[in-house]
Amino acid sequence: MVLSLDRWVGKVAIVTGASSGIGAAIAEQLVEQGIKVAAFARRQGRLEELATKLSDKKGKLYPVKVDMTKEEDILNGFEWVKENLGPVHILVNNAGTGEYGNLTDGDTETWQNVFQLNVIGLCIATREAIKDMKANNVDGHIIHINSTAGHQTFVGLNVYPASKFAVTALAETLRLELNSLKLKIKITSLSPGLVNTEILSEEFKQSERFKKIIEGKQILDPVDIADGVIYVLSTPPHVQVNENVYISYLL
Template sequence: MVLSMDRWVGKVAIVTGASSGIGAGIAEKLVEQGLKVAGLARRKDRLEDLAKKLTGKKGKLYSVVTDISKEEDVLKAFAWIKENLGPVHILINNAGVVKSGGLLDQETEKYETVFRVNVLGLCIATREAIKVMKANNVDGHIVHVNSLVGHQVLPGLSAYPASKFAVTALAETLRLELNSLKSKIKITSISPGLVESEINKPEYDRHRLFKEGKMLKPEDIADGVVYVLSTPPHVQIQELTINTILEPF
């Protein structure tokens, strides 16, 4: 199998949650590979700082301020990208939120936030990306940034594991739907272990891997994204698990 990113050079990729952590790492890797990357996130200053950092690279990062939990924001973002950058070829559904705590005593608003971002936002972005791909005959690639807790429940994270189990199901459901349509659009679920990022900061102090400096880095997950995108058109990595060589939790 020959791995190459050549077919994506100059094409448009969307990365949600691109202002920090895994999303920023993925956006940077794709820009280095020569893609036009639309970075979607709420924090304009972070996106613009990253865009400046990547000035002079093979590709370019475009800042698109978007709250992935709001459908109107997502639709506006896709409309801007279509008008200014062209058809979407790659969608990286990376935006996510964790609300730590017990499932029994958490506020309803926190449940809603987790599912609005991790599940509904992902569904809406995926739907819109595939609309564009189909309309433009693009054999694109959708990547869901999932989690090990999308396969194995970890207590203390309230509804977060349930949201990631939903991502696992959504990836497989989408694969089956695309297969039924004889579509060549790919779908990959990438499930990392514990990664050094802002989303995990509340868990850091109690975690042995953090204390030992042996957690995954955002660039480790970005490398995984480049790997699945580099596969030939006939190869689909359905699920990629990325973990440290030590115990996951």
């Protein structure tokens, strides 16, 4: 099997939640590979800083201010890409959030916010990307940044595991739909374990448990997940990676 990103060079990728962490790492690697990246996030300043950092790379990053919890923002973002960059070839659904706590005393608004971003926002972006790919006869690739919490539950993560179990089901359902429609659009679910990003609360980062995790190198870096995205995109058109799980080798 020959691994190559040549067929994506000069094409358009959308990366959601691209202002920091995993999303920023993915966007950076795609730009380095010569891909035009529409970076969706709420923090425009962060996106512009990243665009400046990558200004001398083979591809280019385009900051697009999008709140992934708002359908109108998502639709406007896709419309901007259509008008300014061209057909979408790659969508990386990275934007996500998690709230700590227990279900027994959870907050309704918190639950709604998690599902709105992790599930509904992802579904809207996926729908719009596939609509664009079909209209332009693009054999594209959809990548959901999932979580090991999408395969097993953990106490104290509130509804986060439930939202990620939904992502697991959505990826598999979409794969079956695409197959039934005879579309050559790939769908991959990448499920990282613990990653050192802003999704981790400051309280947790100050804890003795986190310090031991860092000292023992029992945590992933965002670039590790970006490497996984590059790998699945580099596979030949006839090869589809349905699911990849990434954890520290010490865990």
